[in-house]
Amino acid sequence: MTRKQRRLTLIGTGLATIAAALGLVSFAMRDTIVFFHTPTEVQAKSVAPGVRFRLGGLVQEASVQRGNDQVTAFRIEDTNGAVGVQYRGILPDLFREGQGVVAEGLLDPSGTFRADTVLAKHDENYMPREVSDSLKSQGRWHGGDPAATGSP
Template identity: 50%
Template sequence: MKGLKKQRRIQVILLAVVALIAATGLVGYAMRDGINFFRSPSQVVQAPPPPGEVFRIGGLVVEGSIRRGEGTEVSFAVTDTNATVPVRYSGILPDLFGEGQGMVALGRMEGDTFVATEVLAKHDETYMPKEVVDALKEQGVYVDPKARPES
């Protein structure tokens, strides 16, 4: 009788472990398209992503680079001051989108051009997306707008 209870307990534990592994695998499979990595323009130029990979790119919109096409077609360039990547977007840009401003776009590379499906812009005069700030700090060109010069 004791052997049967012990065997049943082991079977229940093994079944629970298998169910937990299966549930973890299903959650991971369901989330595979929801994970979008961030890349700076320098990272995109140095190590181009594989074709079709969806990722986010961010930086500053290059002065004088915004070109409006037919309808809602817009092209511009984004930079982190070390590299520049051309961007093409079809849609309505956020109101605060502009040259020299921080932005993050979601999309994929087609040749040498980033084709965006979504463009996000800063929301006030000091905001810049965290990923863009980190990339600019890594390049050594970020200046904190909140820092006050010493007297």
């Protein structure tokens, strides 16, 4: 084997090893490379209790429960499902019913999401891309660009 052939073999082996490592890493992370899960995905995937993840969707109308000047519970919904959320703490100023939110926490055995962080959209025109794409695909998009909703 000539010197050039050995060098090409070494480079090819190195590239194949790197490609295999990247393939294994992306395969292992296929379910965790998601900004959030919708209530429908949580119900369909049967997320195990105690697993930490983000839950995103719209705050369901008339679902916010308040106690001692703080929100204690609300529901996050999409078109096909809703998940109850328990939260203790101060919510963002723009948190309200019908608005997009992303909550971070874990699911308890009863199916209630125990949130320790709640994020709300920061102005009238902003919604996380994943939330807006999910709403558009389900036909529930109510804001922003009229061309995106299909209305004149």
